Amino acid sequence: MSLFEKNHFFIRKLHSLFGVIPIGLFLLEHLYTNSFANQGPESYNAKVEFLQSLSYVLYIEIFLIILPIIFHGLYGLYVVYIAKNNVLQYNYYRNWAFYLQRVTAVVTLVFVLYHLWALRISSALYGTEVTFASVAEHLSNPWIFAFYVIGLLASTFHFANGLWAFLINWGIAVGVKAQQVFGWITGFIFVILSVMGLQALFAFVA
Amino acid sequence: MxxxxxxxxxxxxxxxxxxxxxxxxxxxxxxxxxxxxxxxxxxxxxxxxxxxxxxxxxxxxxxxxxxxxxxxxxxxxxxxxxxxxxxxxxxxxxxxxxxxxxxxxxxxxxxDRQIMFDYLKKVKAWVNVDGSWDLGPGPLFPEKTRQWAYQLSRCMTCGCCLESCPNYNEKSAFIGPQALNQVRLFNAHPIGKMDKEKRLDAIMGPGGITECGNAQNCAKACPKEIPLTVSIADLNKQTVLYGLKRWLYK
Structure with missing residues (x-):
């Protein structure tokens, strides 16, 4: 047995866990910080400066954000590959959610890589500052803005629906009714996060 | 018509x-x-x-x-x-x-449905009652457990759950809902329980419980209306707890 096969269970559970902790938590923090854009440039810039001034910020970024995303993304692509989707034949709500979870996985990955390049890596390389003004300029291109809207909705769906799957994969939501109730709750989380993210996006271009 | x-x-x-x-x-x-x-x-x-x-x-x-x-x-x-x-x-x-x-x-x-019976062997979907001497009567099934266990026991290995599962295909080693459901059934059995960890070991490798992606077509396709997704979620709980124990007692 290869090391991979031997630790199969651990690796799969780690993939599931990383989606919520730390990646999901980071998404919540990120959307909340962005929402300060609604209060204007000063408020947003202050929050960005605060985050940039955190101690060990580079280590936090590498170990709590980048590495978990790389692991979750690479292993996730394998999970996407292994499925043979059949939504047209089995036209059920849960089957569609399963399919969309895989579609949004790929969309989110592409979006995150682009977003990371545009607003984090390029700023690290060329020393450009991330401010309300620079983000607003980035989003002033309608194509990029549209891509951000799609990327945002893909990530909030992937997180909310992934949270539902997480609750089942860890044996927390077991019964039919419990799974249903958590389905509504995570659906509600998807709506709230999407509205929150869209508001912030529009605040930058208003 | x-x-x-x-x-x-x-x-x-x-x-x-x-x-x-x-x-x-x-x-x-x-x-x-x-x-x-x-x-x-x-x-x-x-x-x-x-x-x-x-x-x-x-x-x-x-x-x-x-x-x-x-x-x-x-x-x-x-x-x-x-x-x-x-x-x-x-x-x-x-x-x-x-x-x-x-x-x-x-x-x-x-x-050819043979592969489903091979999966049942793989997960040890049976109760060990043979010994070299008389083992005496086994413990009784608690009535409350028996009621839902009976529902699970109605599986006839027809293959509808595997047919409708998007993660059961030639690319994946997944053994599918039917064999997993039997693990839950035999892990609930008062004698079967004694080999609980062996069955959990059998479904924690590649092709086991983690291959489930919660598309939940299986429960809809099942002609016997077995709550397959509940069985899988319950086994998720069993494997998580056992996985922790397996690791911490190493």
Whole structure:
């Protein structure tokens, strides 16, 4: 047995866990910080400066954000590959959610890589500052803005629906009714996060 | 629906390696037929819709009351049993019959379901009662457990859950919902419980419980209405707790 096969269970559970902790938590923090854009440039810039001034910020970024995303993304692509989707034949709500979870996985990955390049890596390389003004300029291109809207909705769906799957994969939501109730709750989380993210996006271009 | 003829479109295959082809049949209508009795009519008079003599369509059936699983096939795209598919309740015409797509075809609608029994062996879906001396009477099933365990025990290994599962395919090693459901059943059994960890070990590797992606088609496809997704979620709990224990006691 290869090391991979031997630790199969651990690796799969780690993939599931990383989606919520730390990646999901980071998404919540990120959307909340962005929402300060609604209060204007000063408020947003202050929050960005605060985050940039955190101690060990580079280590936090590498170990709590980048590495978990790389692991979750690479292993996730394998999970996407292994499925043979059949939504047209089995036209059920849960089957569609399963399919969309895989579609949004790929969309989110592409979006995150682009977003990371545009607003984090390029700023690290060329020393450009991330401010309300620079983000607003980035989003002033309608194509990029549209891509951000799609990327945002893909990530909030992937997180909310992934949270539902997480609750089942860890044996927390077991019964039919419990799974249903958590389905509504995570659906509600998807709506709230999407509205929150869209508001912030529009605040930058208003 | 009453009609003059029952129009059938059947996906046929002469042997395991040959290419499939379609053949249509028109069987005189009689009330109260099911798909099995229509196939029997074709066997009596193997003539296709064009009036040409052909080979009778091969299929498998046994109990004729939806408890054995042998006559599973896709009827208008839906995996189900031919015996409980009543012609008068099918509105579509032609009625399309295809073999299950996730199993090797032997001939026409007959498929090889052996792999499901191999999965049951893999997960040790049985109770160990043999000893070299009299072990005495076993512990009783608590009534509360028995009620839901009985529901799980109604599985007839028909293959509908595997057929509808998007993660059960040639790319994946997944053993599928039916064998997992049996793990939950035997782990709840008062004697079966004694080998609980062996069964959990068997489903924690590649192809096991983690391959489930919660599309939940299985529970919808199951003709016996077994709560397969609850069984899987419960096994998720069992494997997580056991996985932690296995690691911390190492």
């Amino acid at each position: 009453t009609r003059e003829y029952i129009h059938l479109k059947i996906k046929r295959q002469d042997n395991p390696d040959s290419a499939p082809y379609w053949e249509e049949f028109k069987v005189p209508y009689k009330p109260n037929m099911n798909v099995v009795s229509v196939l029997m009519e074709i066997r009596k008079n193997p003539v296709n819709a064009n009036g040409q003599k052909t080979t009778p369509v091969v299929w498998e059936c046994n109990c004729l009351e939806e408890v054995c699983g042998a006559c599973s096939m896709r009827i208008n795209g839906v995996p189900r049993q031919a015996c409980s598919a009543l012609i008068d309740k099918i509105d579509k015409s032609p009625i399309i019959l295809e073999p299950l797509s996730k199993f090797p075809v032997i001939r026409d609608l007959q498929i």
